[in-house]
Amino acid sequence: MPEEPNTEEANTEEPNTEEPSAEEPKVRTLDARSxxxxxxxxRMRMLAALRRGGPATASQLAERLGESSGATSYHLRQLAAHGFVEDAPEHGKGRERWWRAVHDGTRFDEQLLYDEDPATRGAADLFLHELATIHTQELSTWLGTAxxxxQDWxxxxxxxxxxxxxTPGQTLELIxxxxxxxxxxRDLPPSEDTKTVRLHSHVFPRTGE
Structure with a gap:
């Protein structure tokens, strides 16, 4: 299943498989509470921004995402309470509070879609649809600025x-x-023309075919 922005954008975004090796990113598997x-x-956009752009303050995230600093400050505290972000005191100056992402990506467990708690099922549905929305917006931004x-890019x-x-097994093998x-x-040596590159993966069955 997908990762938050990876998603994220992740990540993240990976199926629920074995633990990643040392070379792979640090990915957190979601449970019902998280x-x-x-x-x-x-919150999903803020977490993605911290993962891609590095540590930031609530004010910086607010400016980047077009939100109020009060909103970003509140949601950063909520993300911290659930273990997604933490303080980055080495970046602080004066009273500024800097935050960083704890993990490189997020792994979604499809069993959350079948949880006995309706609130968890609703959160799972919102998470996946928001992930799809973010992917669509990123693609539209690229097409609008290409x-x-x-020409090389x-x-x-x-x-x-x-x-x-x-078959389901073959599809999972492909993923x-x-x-x-x-x-x-990952971790290739940087060069003069290196840029951040986003890859989206959407794999799903179709009915009636």
Whole structure:
């Protein structure tokens, strides 16, 4: 299942598989409590911003996301209460409070969709739909700004879809192989033209075919 922005954007975004190796990012698997703490549009965006942009203050996040500092401050405290962010005191100056993400990504357990608690099922549904919304917005932003990038980067971008006939086991195998390939590109030595690159993965069955 997907990761928050990875998602995130994650991450994150990975299926619920074995524990990651030392080379892989630090990913937190959501349980019912942590899901309910994260499943909020602004919290998901704030966490993604900290994961991608590094430590920041509530005011900096508010400016970046077009929100009030009061809102970002409140939601940072909620994220901290659920173990998603923590203080980054080495960045602080005076009374400024800096925050950083605790993990590199988030892993979603599909069993949360079938939890006996309706609040947990509702949070799971909100989390996945918000993740899809973020992916759509990121893609739209790229399409709207693509001409401002070099031809090399435009050639290196992709918007594709594929249709295969697979069993559930084969589909999960494909997902794991894709993730292994993507993770093999982490920690490459930087070069002059290195940029942050986002990859979205959406794999799902279709009915009536």
């Amino acid at each position: 899901l309910r703490g994260l499943a909020h549009p602004l 001409l401002s990038w070099s 435009r050639r290196a971008s992709e918007v594709s879809d594929f249709t295969l006939r697979l 794991r192989k894709m993730h292994d390939l993507i993770n093999s590109y």
